[in-house]
Amino acid sequence: MLIAQMQSLSILLIIDEFMEHIQITESSLDSSLWSSYSDWKEKIRSLPFEEVDAFREKMIKAIREAEKNRDDVPGNDEITITKNNSVKRVEDLLKSREIEAEELEPANRNYKEVIFNAGNTSEEIFDIEERIKDDIILKELKKRKNDEEEFQQEEVIIDGVKYNYNNSQIPSLYLIGFIGLLIVVGIGFLIYKDNARKRRIY
Known part of the structure; x- marks a missing residue:
């Protein structure tokens, strides 16, 4: 498997360097060569080991044809x-x-x-x-x-009413809730102490 991957990579690099050397771009080639793949490189990586050489030959032929067509057009x-x-x-x-x-x-x-x-x-x-x-x-x-x-x-529905808030506000909302809880507990503790004092007096 590793040998097949290395050979595919080697062929990919050879074709890429060949295209760069003769200054042919992918857009100059017939994309049907790699239909169902995003590009010819992906096809080489995906082909079974025994099919890579045949596809390389097709690519080389297509590149040479693109080079010939380019050179045959006046002004190219x-x-x-x-x-x-x-x-x-x-x-x-x-x-x-x-x-x-x-x-x-x-x-x-x-x-x-x-x-x-x-x-x-x-x-x-x-x-x-x-x-x-x-x-x-x-x-x-x-x-x-x-x-x-x-x-x-985020959108929250409370009692049928939609409220929009920002996730970045969540920490501050938690902090406000925590402070409110402390206040409620503090008031409850003061009431408890006051009732206890009254019971001692009476």
Whole structure:
């Protein structure tokens, strides 16, 4: 089992380095190669040992075809490569931050088209990429804040009346209740002592 895992990892690294070397991104490949999996890396990790080599050959073939198609298209130069790499970085950030493209601002949702229409200089491409990445990070922070607020807010129904309170207030509520209990016990003790004194007098 360990040997199979090591071989799968080795093949994964070989394909990844090959794609990086010839500057081909995952978005340039036919995703049907890894259908039912989130990406080709997950498929390699999930395949039985005896099927890994066959899938590696398919990936290498698909990568070479993508390279040929890229080179055959007029104008596919360094700027296009830069745009493809920019798209991949945005996709990686979306995946790592668990944000869907539909959650972004309208101007950023179709990020591939936005990046490819960004202009013909690296500066213009990187400016657009940074704008989209900032949007992703802001959406993640907003989602995290909303999750925290939902956790903190509680609703309690007493005698048919709804009361909303914050979980952060719970310690202070306990303290107030404890102080109230002490006061009640103190008053009861004073009444008891007063009654005892009266009984001694009479």
